[in-house]
Every structure is written in C-alpha cells, then in structure tokens.
Amino acid sequence: MRRASWFNIGSLALGLAFLYLPIVILVIYSFNASRLVTVWGGWSIRWYAELIDDRAMLESAWVTLRIAFLSASAATVLGTLAALALVRFGRFRGRVLFSGMIYAPLVMPEVITGLALLLLFVAIDIDRGFWTIAIAHTTLITCFVTVVVQSRLLTFDTTLEEAAMNLGCPPVKTFLTVTLPLIAPALVSGWMLAFTLSLDDLVVASFTTGPGATTLPIRIYSEVRLGVKPEINAVCTILIALVAIGIASASLLAKFHHGGRGAMAGLAGR
C-alpha cells in the first residue's frame, strides 16, 4: 500500500468537507439550545422534544413515509419487470424505443415531469392528493430501479436457471427459488434508492399534491420561507439518520450476500 501523502490527506479532507460540512453543521445546530438559528446556545434536545408536539410536521412525515413506501414498492415491481424485459427477451421489436422510454425520466427535468403529470391528472379529473403523488413518484423512480436490477441481471449466470430446470423445477418456480433470491440484493438496493428519492422529492410532489397531502419536503420548504426554525434542523437530522441507516443496511445486505461485490456496485456504476 502506498503511504498517504499530506497532499492526498488534504484533498480528501477538502472533498469530504465540501460534501458533508453543511450537513454536519445542520446536525450540530439541531442540538442547539438557542432559539436563534445562527447563535450557539449550548447542547439541548429541546427541538426534538418540541417536534413530538408538532402535529402538522408529524402528519407530513407520516404522509411522506407512506408515499415513499408505496411508490418504492410499485417502482421495484415495475422496474424489475422492465429490466427483465430488457435483459432477457433478446432483440424484440421496439427494444431500443422501450429502453429509451424507460431511461427518459432519468434525464428529464423534474419540472417537466411534474407539469406533465399535473396536466394529466387535471385532464382525467382525479382529486389530487396522496394517490397522485404516489403515482407521480412511481413514474419518477421506476427507471432507477431498472438501472440497478438490470446491471445485476446482466451478470447473472443463466446456467443456474438451466440447472434448476434440468433438476425438475418448472420455469415460474425457478424464477422464484433461484433467480429472485440471487437478484434480491439488487431489488433491495433498488427499493432503498427509490425510497430515498421519493422521500426527498419536492418538485414533482408540489406539482401533483392537493389539499390534505403535504409531504415533508413541501412543509419544510414552505416553513423555511418564513424563516428557519431550529425544529426544521431536528427534522432534517432525523431524515438524514433514516436515509443513512437505509443505505448502510442495503449495502451491508449486498455485502453479506455476495461477499463484498454486490448490488451496490450497480448504484456506484450509475
């Protein structure tokens, strides 16, 4: 191993600081006793305590979690099916168009996706709220699941499926007992990714929301416009903790299943 030079250590520290310093400051200030956001008044957990009494904020958090759970699950099913179609069905008619359509949301500006969905929901005249956000998020994040699952399927050894069938296992059961357990880490990390994407989406959600369904990002954004309250820092810290736990467990899971090289490689390669 090469010895780390001061230059390397310095650039590493700078890079990490650039990425994480704002978050660290936010986390520290969430434990600030002072009501003023910019003045340090000693350690305290009073904003966390006040958060428990903030019904509106908790309500929003609950809505967000439910939407994220629903849309991540739906996106995982749809994204996996799309990945299977792309990897397994060979060169079917319209394959290029299909893969283009799958990946378009990846690069589509969210404003456009949001606006288009809003127009659609208005046109077919459904009440905007919880369900419209869930549908919109599913549209937004399915492609991410497809990318992750597809990269796992591409390296999947199909002779394993042949071996299962050769031993008397019919195709559907082969998929359930051999293919699915082996690509499960990719499904889990795809789900985690989708979940976090839905959790922090502001743009699409604000286009497709309606009365009674205010997600956490929308509420935080609207409250910050009236001035940053220390409470917001506490909410954000909790969110960061949730996301960090999710990502860490997904990568640990992948590591556990594949001895180090796992589905997170699919994320890294994105």
Add this chain to the structure above:
Amino acid sequence: MFAPWADPAARPLVRFDGVSKRFGTATAVERVSLDIFSGEFFALLGPSGCGKTTLLRLLAGLEMPDDGRILLDGAELTTVPPYRRPINLMFQSYALFPHLTVEGNVAFGLKQEALPKAEIASRVDEMLALVRLEGFAKRKPQHLSGGQRQRVALARSLIKRPRVLLLDEPLAALDKKLRSETQFELMQLQESLGLTFVIVTHDQQEAMTVAGRIAVMDHGRLVQVATPQEIYERPTSRWVADFIGEINLIEGSVTEVGRSGTVVASAAGRLRALSPADVTAGDVVWVALRPEKVRIALEPPPVEGENCVAGQVADIGYLGDLSIYKVRLDNGIIMKTAVANVTRLVERPINWDDRVWLTWSSEAAMVLTR
C-alpha cells in the same frame, strides 16, 4: 462382453433421428442420427465448436432441434420440456446455486418431487457419502475447492437417479492429476450404479479412458462412432486419425490389392498394409502409421524393401516415459516415431543428425481413402 450396439435387435435408450440445430446461419448440429444404449458410458468427442455440447443440450431439452426427433426408450422426447425429462446434466461451470448450501444444492432435485423430508435427508446423506463430502453439508459452494465443487455438482445431478446422466466437460477445470483420478472414479461410479453416462469432452485421452464408445464430431456432423480401440486402430478418415493421437501419413497410389494386403507406391517406397481397405489399383490413398508402431534403428535392416525408409534425425523430444524422434526422410517428409524408454537412458544412443532407418510391420499400417 457388453456391446449392445453390435446387436441389431437391441433397443436403444436414446435415439437421435436426423437431428439438426441451427443458430442463425451457423449450423451447430447437422442431421445427426445416433443410438445410445442403456448402461453405456458414451463420449462425444470433438474440437471446440464441433456441436458436441449442443447435442448434449438438445438431449437435456435446453435447446430445441430444428429438424429431426429425439426418442427416449422409444417414446418421443423432443416436445418434453427440460423439467420433465428423466435426464440430468452436470454443467461444465457446475452451475451450483450460490445461495444454497452443499446440502441444499444436492437436495434441490428431490425437493421438486415433493418427497417426504426424511427421505430427502437420507438420500442426500447417502449421496454426500458417495462423493466423500460428508463433512461439507452446511458449507456454501463459494467456500469449497474446485474438486469439491465438482463432486457437489456430480452428486446433485446423480441424486434423482436419472435415466441418462449428461456430463459437459466435467473434468475440464481440474488439474491433471486430479483429473485422471476422477476419470477412474467416474467409471467406477457408472459401473456400480448401472447408469447411462454421456460425456462431452475435447480431450481425446479422457474420452478413450472413460468411454465404452466414442462419437467423434466435426462441424456438427458425426465422423465416426466406435469403441476407443477401433477409433485408434481403424480410423475411417485422416481427420479422425489425426485428431485421436499422433499419426504419420504417407500419400501414395495403390498398385496391388490382394490376400497379402494392399501395396502402395509412394515417395517413401513400396508400402504394404495388411488392414482391409476398400480400394482398387490406381486409387490415391494415405498410409497411416502410429508413431509408437514405427521402429527406429541406426543400422539398415537385413532386407531393405517394403515398409522401410531411411532419413536423418531432425529433432528429439524426451518426455520421460517416451522419446519422440522426428526423422526427415530423404524425400523431405517428416515422420515421427515414439520409443518407450524401458531402460534408464544415461546417454541417448540415437542423436541429432544421425542417419536412421525406420521400419514397421504390415499389420501396423492402415490405409485411408479420405
């Protein structure tokens, strides 16, 4: 003597009837008709890309033939899906399930049959004992050596007691010593279980060692189907003779056909072969000689004449058990001869550039027409 293929009344266990398989424009298997009998250890032998693995996969049902039929015990097998065929395949890559333990892998086939748990467990134990992996039941395949994985794959494909066990290059990933040990184990296993084995290999030595009969394939076609001895001693073409072992080929034309053999006039003089050949005077033929059947001497034989050529030693290869001499004949042809080193050679009696005489008996020479 076990030779059901010689008995016209015997019913084959597996019959390929004019089977063809194309991938796009490439033909992998072309009009193959082949009978394999119950209890045989049968080898499909050929260079890579000759279609032998495709033939195996057709039998397993992993590929569908474009033409022809495959029968098992006289019943149509072509349309039966792979998971309903009483045929198991041991994959070249072993294809062990990485998410299951050794035990789980071996039990996989039985679990598809909804057998009682106790029976599955006892048969798995029995199988693991057979392949000497008793202590490894709870291990994952990633934590086994290559040889152990190979035995797990074997156990997994044997546990359902298939009518036919297919082995796709089963020993290719093992080192040489382990490979030759495993070859004999496979033979004992096949004999003691009384099963029908079909092995695919590109290694002619392996095919000769394990198989009772060999089908030599080239470019999707069967070139010769016979016992190892027959293929070695009576190849039907120059290609087979060259593919199976080493061969010297001398081109010439037939001058005499009679009771005392076939006489061929060639650049290396008059050659006589006793082996029967379907030729007439004037035909262009090749006289084929295995190197180990050619004698080499520093002195000319007492009677020079037929089956005797002179030349100069061009190269010597010392292999330990054998020495290979490459001799350049006076007419420029290179001939090889192999001499068993039965005594310890401290110094070689025959050296580079020595003038030598090569002789062989008329029984050793074969006449090939194509």
